[in-house]
Amino acid sequence: MYVFLSPKTRLSKLVSVLAVILLALQSLVFCPVQAAPLPLQDDTGLEDPAELEAFADGVMNALMKRDHVPGAVLVVVKDGSPFFSKGYGYADVENRIPVDPEQTLFRPGSVSKLFTWTAVMQLVEHGKISLDEDVNTYIDYIIPNTFPEPVTMSHLMTHTPGFEDVGQDLFKLDEENVQTLEEYLKARLPERVFPPGEIGAYSNYGTALAGYIVQRISGMPFEVYVQQNILEPLGMQNSTFQQPLPESLASNMSKGYNFQGGEYVEGGFEFVVGTPAGALSATGADMARFMIAHLQNGQIDGTRILAEETAVQMHEQLFTPDPRFEGMAHGFFRSMVNEKLILSHGGDTFLFHTNMFLIPEDNVGVFISTNGTTGALTAAGMTDAFMDKYYPVEVQGPAQQPSGFQERIGPFLGEYYLARSNFTTFEKVVSILSPVRINMNQEGNLQVSLPGEVSQYVEVEPGLLQDRLEPDNRLLFLAGDEGQHYLIPPVPFTFIKSPWYGTTSFQGLLLIFSLVLFLIAVVRWPITSIVNRKPGERQSAGARSARWLGFLASLVGLVFIIWFILIMLDVHPAYGVPNIFFQNPPGFNILIILPMILAVLSLGMLIFLVIAWVRKYWSVSGRIFYTLLTLAVFVFVWQMVYWNLLF
Missing domain, CATH: 2.40.128 (Lipocalin)
Incomplete structure (x- = not known):
């Protein structure tokens, strides 16, 4: 969930695709659409809203048609004021309700994190949080000391705490199954797999943890703190972190859609359990005020949410993997795009895809959000087009590889x-x-x-x-x-x-090897035992037991593979991802014990394999097949261990 989309980079689209896949526990029906490049425009300067509207209309209409996106909002601010704001398409396809940038709420996903980091910086400003303090100081449970260095707020803000990724239970489709923030954090504590401050590994859990720290220090629920200390002071009257939406806003919430079979399939409200990581619902007009506040170093219309020095600090580099990269600010992504320093963040839920970026040098901010499952391509295409139109640079010809x-x-x-x-x-x-x-x-x-x-x-x-x-x-x-x-x-x-042993090609070959042997054993043995049986002939009890054990192991392996594939193909029509992401399917508790059963059976097969060769069960070819089958079972069990499917 929640991907950064730096404008004007193909790598951002690569990362976007991967992050959306991770969000969904990686649907097997993934089918990316290549974004067509738009021609470079002459720089006319961002001076005339009418000119921008004509340009944006052409780009947005083309992209939305190409990507099958039913609705979107585009907002541009400049010099402390809204410069352009327009809705495209529909917030409600069935009832033909158009998108209204003043009233229609979108789910901007991980753009929500910027509100969490703003809240953190408010508490830093008031001396209640230290960016370099062990986060265990602020919480009522323990982040294990896996490494000598503790996890700090600075690590959380730069996505370098070293947590593994956890996607399970992050989204729910109904309110009854939604845990509280505290319950979620304590139940889904990830392992620390990297030393803090070294490896950039985007972490929804880390942001949710930061929001929980805000909640504990402030003494009020996170969503209430943000409402009182950020949204209300900024005049963002049509925005909230509450889930479900309050009645006053619910009727203005855009529907979310998946284009399938030539029509738009409507999804429901997406409950984000890790609230601080992505639960915001907001209008384009409200997001304009948030962008202006940050472009003006913490204030809008005389109201401050951050002291100027705090806002400046928040936008400064806090971490970079290399001095040649802009890296991370205090929650914002920093990047050079068309020779301009960009502060940005993007966000994805299943149904909504968003990009927000600021150009501090020119006091310009852009927010775009879409309400379709393929909207990430539209958001990327519009931001690319905007930067090429208003901040064009000459693309140098291809260079030659240096020697060595x-x-x-x-x-x-x-x-x-x-x-x-x-x-x-x-x-x-x-x-x-x-x-x-x-x-x-x-x-x-x-x-x-x-x-x-x-x-x-x-x-x-x-x-x-x-x-x-x-x-x-x-x-x-x-x-x-x-x-x-x-x-x-x-x-x-x-x-x-x-x-080498973890690559898709090697793992795929191993799986095919095991699958073929399983199929042969399950189909061949019952047939040959009947067809080839001679009158009066009777196999030894050991030989019969060995075969039945191999048959049973093969059957268990086949059942697991087929069952797992069927689960992954059980895709939600609106969200376009396997239903297992939202809740365990019927019989899941049986499925997860099959690898354990297979592991036990494999040991029995190994014993019978030795006996079969010593006592010369069957023909030589029969013993060779049993050897290969035993190997296939052990290979499959090893794969289950490698992918943590052997519970």
Whole structure:
């Protein structure tokens, strides 16, 4: 959930796709749509709202039609005032209710985090939170001391606390199943898998934890604190973190849609359990006031939510993976886009996709939010078009790879997964569904590939590569002290090179090997035992037991594979993701014990395998098949252990 979308970078789209996949526990029906590039426009300057409207209308209408997005809102602020505000399409398709930027509420997802970080900075300003204090100081449960360095608020704000990713229970579709923030945090405490302050791994849990600290220190529920200390002072009268929405706002909430079978399928209200990480509902007009307040260093219309020095600090760099990257501010993402410093954040729920970015140098802010499952492409396309139109730069021609490049980059070629992954529960399987592959193409360029997206990079400094088409898009390759290889973009989505045994190709081959042997055993043995049986012939009890044990193990393995696939294919029509993300399906408790049963059966098969060769059960070919089947069972059990599916 909740992805950063830096405008004008193809890498941002890559990260967007991966993060949305992670949000959904990675649906097997993932089918990305390639965003078509828009032509570079002549710079006319952001001076005339009417001119901007004509430009935005053309871009938005084209993108929404292409991406099947029913509704969107676009807001631009400049020099302390709203400059442009317009709704596109429908907030309610069935009743033909148009989007109204003043009244229609959208769910901006992780843009909510900026309100959480603003609340944190308010308490920092008042001396109630120290950015460098162990967060255990502020909470009533314990973050384990897995590493010598404690987790601090600075780590939470920069997505470097080192937590593994946890997606289970983050979203619910009905209020009855929603835990309180405290219950959620204590029940879903993730493992610490990286030393704090080192690896950028985007963390919804970390932001929810920061919001809980705000709640405990302020003595009031998080959503109440934000309402009283941020939303109301800013005059954001049509925005709230409350779930469900208060009656006064519920009728203005935009519907969310998934385009399926040539029509829009309506989804319900998405309950975000980790409230501070993404539960905001807001209008475009209200978000304009939030952007203005930050562009004016904490104030709007004479009302301050942050002291000027606090706001300036909040926008300054707090962490960067490399001095050549802008890195993270205190919650904002910093990036150079078309030679402009951008402060930004994006957000995704299942149904809504949002991008917000500020250009402090020009006192400009842009907010775009969409109400369709494919709206991330629309948001990215509009932000790219805006930057190219009003802040164009000349794209330099492709450069040549420097000498020695192939030798330097050789160890980094291979398959990568996001550091924002789960490592200790069954959610780990998500990481194999979104691999990034790094290889050299025939032209000698580094090629970054994922489903539906291929980019080419040229080395500009040792280990630092630049997109051939978009110079702002850079990647850093670093080798760790213990032999790890990292691919690091400017945003906190570090990629880690997979070991050879963890790649999708190797894991896929192992799965196919086991599946084929299971199928042969389940189909062949019952038939051959009947067809080949001779009158009066009787197999030894040991041989019969060995075969039945192999048959049972194969059947258990097949049932698990088929059942798991069916669960992943049981996709919610409105949200476009497997229903298991929202609640465990019927029989799930039986499914999760099948690998344990298989592990026990594998030990029995190993014993019978030895006996079969010693006592010469069956023919030689029969014993060889039993050997292969035993190996297949052990391989499958190992895979279950590797992906944390053996509970």
